[in-house]
Amino acid sequence: MAKDILIKPIITEKSDGLSENFGQYTFIVNRRANKLEIRKAIEEQYQVTVEKVNTVIMPAKSKSRNTRAGLIKGRKSPYKKAIVKLAEGEDLNLYGEL
Numbered sequence: 001m002a003k004d005i006l007i008k009p010i011i012t013e014k015s016d017g018l019s020e021n022f023g024q025y026t027f028i029v030n031r032r033a034n035k036l037e038i039r040k041a042i043e044e045q046y047q048v049t050v051e052k053v054n055t056v057i058m059p060a061k062s063k064s065r066n067t068r069a070g071l072i073k074g075r076k077s078p079y080k081k082a083i084v085k086l087a088e089g090e091d092l093n094l095y096g097e098l
Helices: 013-022 035-046
Strands: 006-009 024-029 050-058 061-067 070-076 079-086
Touching: 006 035, 013 024, 024 035, 035 050, 035 079
Parallel strands: none
Antiparallel strands: 006 024, 024 079, 050 079, 061 070
């Protein structure tokens, strides 16, 4: 069940700073998952205690690139992002998962 809800962790400089300073970790999750399901999936998969879950739906973006055939236009799909705050003193080892 947790694999259906959690798609992948987001590992960027900004999310890395959130995890180091505030104990918050960022994941791409299923668009239909709610906060309770996300909390349960993370606690089940990583054996940690989740204090708070914030979600945001990132909008689609239009992309274009130039090729020999001309300008190609496309879209980057929208996705749902969850920012999870863990209990004091707990952390996740996301780099071991890659």
